[in-house]
Amino acid sequence: MMKTLLVEDKAYIRKGLLNLLQLVESDVQVIGECESVKDAVVVANACLPDLIFLDINLTDGNAFDFLEQTQHLNFKVIFITAYEEFALKALKIGAVDYLLKPVDIKDLEVALHKVSKLPLTEQKQQINAVKSAWDNENAKLILSLHDSFQVIDLSELMFCESDKGYTSFYCSDGKKHVVSKTLKEFEAQLTLANFTRPHQSYMVNLKFIDKYDKSGVIHLKNGKKIPVSSRKKEQFVSSLLKRKSN
Numbered sequence: 001m002m003k004t005l006l007v008e009d010k011a012y013i014r015k016g017l018l019n020l021l022q023l024v025e026s027d028v029q030v031i032g033e034c035e036s037v038k039d040a041v042v043v044a045n046a047c048l049p050d051l052i053f054l055d056i057n058l059t060d061g062n063a064f065d066f067l068e069q070t071q072h073l074n075f076k077v078i079f080i081t082a083y084e085e086f087a088l089k090a091l092k093i094g095a096v097d098y099l100l101k102p103v104d105i106k107d108l109e110v111a112l113h114k115v116s117k118l119p120l121t122e123q124k125q126q127i128n129a130v131k132s133a134w135d136n137e138n139a140k141l142i143l144s145l146h147d148s149f150q151v152i153d154l155s156e157l158m159f160c161e162s163d164k165g166y167t168s169f170y171c172s173d174g175k176k177h178v179v180s181k182t183l184k185e186f187e188a189q190l191t192l193a194n195f196t197r198p199h200q201s202y203m204v205n206l207k208f209i210d211k212y213d214k215s216g217v218i219h220l221k222n223g224k225k226i227p228v229s230s231r232k233k234e235q236f237v238s239s240l241l242k243r244k245s246n
Helices: 011-023 037-047 063-069 084-093 105-117 120-138 183-192 230-245
Strands: 002-007 028-034 051-055 076-081 097-100 140-144 149-153 157-163 166-171 176-179 195-199 202-205 209-213 217-220 225-227
Touching: 002 011, 002 037, 011 028, 011 105, 028 037, 037 051, 037 063, 051 063, 063 076, 063 120, 076 105, 076 120, 097 105, 140 176, 140 183, 157 183, 166 183, 183 195, 183 202, 195 225, 195 230, 202 225, 209 230
Parallel strands: 002 028, 002 051, 051 076, 076 097
Antiparallel strands: 140 149, 157 166, 157 202, 166 176, 195 202, 209 217, 217 225
């Protein structure tokens, strides 16, 4: 039996995946469930799983944070993602198995078959290739404007603000760019590039945060104030403390 760990921050996704795994014919034995990088690292070290279903974005980081902290362990991975961008990137490179949310039982069966046949060393090479490609592309964001394509260095992007189907990008040089897309369409790439979403209308680059009032207000280094919604406070503080400790 393959000892299997489910690492996904949404309980209903974990429950659905667990139900599907009980329906397919496989030698999978689920030994635990986690919703954060921190918990997943502890459980993986304690239980030594053979296979991990791994969500790309977790409550306190992302899949690659987890993999960096557990690279001494030997397990196979099937990624879980809600973002087409990751899937397309993985397909382009011809690497790694992944499942798009909501998970389809046929896709699950195919992924389990593929990962069972793939040598562990080969999959680790594939994962490293995807991480490298993702990191390289993450350094830049290309915006399609009315009459041009604007290239933004993400290390200089302070925050994004969404309003009625439009998203504004505010850079450290004072420039502002507006596109007719929702913030959700950029969330996956920005999350992996050290941004956090403290509010439905904002994503903020952690490097530009000066301080955080526990009342629920972020102060950026340029004086801009960003609200933190009550339901996102715990996740935001976790992201902030994680960066401080790095």
